[in-house]
Amino acid sequence: xxxxxxxxxxxxxxxxxxxxxxxxxxxxxxxxxxxxxxxxxxxxxxxxxxxxxxxxxxxxxxxxxxxxxxxxxxxxxxxxxxxxxxxxxxxxxxxxxxxxxxxxxxxxxxxxxxxxx
Amino acid sequence: xxxxxxxxxxxxxxxxxxxxxxxxxxxxxxxxxxxxxxxxxxxxxxxxxxxxxxxxxxxxxxxxxxxxxxxxxxxxxxxxxxxxxxxxxxxxxxxxxxxxxxxxxxxxxx
Numbered sequence: 670x671x672x673x674x675x676x677x678x679x680x681x682x683x684x685x686x687x688x689x690x691x692x693x694x695x696x697x698x699x700x701x702x703x704x705x706x707x708x709x710x711x712x713x714x715x716x717x718x719x720x721x722x723x724x725x726x727x728x729x730x731x732x733x734x735x736x737x738x739x740x741x742x743x744x745x746x747x748x749x750x751x752x753x754x755x756x757x758x759x760x761x762x763x764x765x766x767x768x769x770x771x772x773x774x775x776x777x778x779x780x781x782x783x784x785x786x
Numbered sequence: 787x788x789x790x791x792x793x794x795x796x797x798x799x800x801x802x803x804x805x806x807x808x809x810x811x812x813x814x815x816x817x818x819x820x821x822x823x824x825x826x827x828x829x830x831x832x833x834x835x836x837x838x839x840x841x842x843x844x845x846x847x848x849x850x851x852x853x854x855x856x857x858x859x860x861x862x863x864x865x866x867x868x869x870x871x872x873x874x875x876x877x878x879x880x881x882x883x884x885x886x887x888x889x890x891x892x893x894x895x896x
Contacts, residue, residue: 678808704885714831714874715787716885728884764830769822769885770878772836779830 671695673765673777680783686753691765691777698746699723704769705739705750707761707780715761718750719769733759755784789814790875792888799896802884803863806891809856814886822849825850825872825890834873835860862893865874870895 679746691703703709715718718739719728725749727739748765791809791868798804808820820838823831833842835851838858850861858877875888 681850705841706885706887713890714876714887716876716887719885770819770876772833772840772842774821774823774833774836776830776832 670674671767671775673767675763675765675774675777675780678763678780678782680757680785682786683756685755685784686751686783687755689750689752689763689765689782690779691748691750693746693765694747695707696767696773699743701773702769703739703741703748704766704768705748706764706766706769706776707759707782708764709758709761712761717763718768720748752782755782757784760784788889789865789879789882789886790877790888792873792875792891794889795892795894797894797896798862798865800865800867802806802865803861804865804893806860806862806873806893808858808860808888810858810886813881814856814877814879815853815858817880820851820853820858821876822851822858822860823874823876825874827871831874849860865895869893 672694674692705717720739724741741748762779764779768774770771822835824834825831838853839851848864872890874890879886
């Protein structure tokens, strides 16, 4: 059974940092690109970042470029999102997702990140 | 404002057929496959349709997808109360070098 388990988010002050992790199981992790997608309360889905199977290619939404860094450790079946210079508008549920625009897409349950003083 | 355009809401009565549109451009829907996701209240999105019109195992055949040019559509026939959810379309975008989503369509079963 495919499982994606995001780490607990939390409350962070504006300008602060937070690292999310997503532990994968139930599939060959190293064979799939991974993504982070976020959803602010009452809003639609916003793609944040993606990383290739090997980790050598990464992409970012303009809204987070230069502030967020995606990485993965295939030996630990885990993908990470390092978030820095956080802003109030980064407040959202963050989802880890595999194969986002292909046939084996699967999402984690999400973790809430709140940026507030 | 989302790159892919969906109607914010749709509705139908039980048993009816409802269609949700997703309009894009040549850099996304026009050249890449579309996934549709169903998001029930308080839950994570779940894959409903991939590659424009393919259903993962376990998804009822009441759900179908299609693409024409730079637009895609999701059709739900034999509408049921449990279909009440938000529906999102997604595709890769060559211009943005990332995944783009529609704004989501809230389906209400009257």
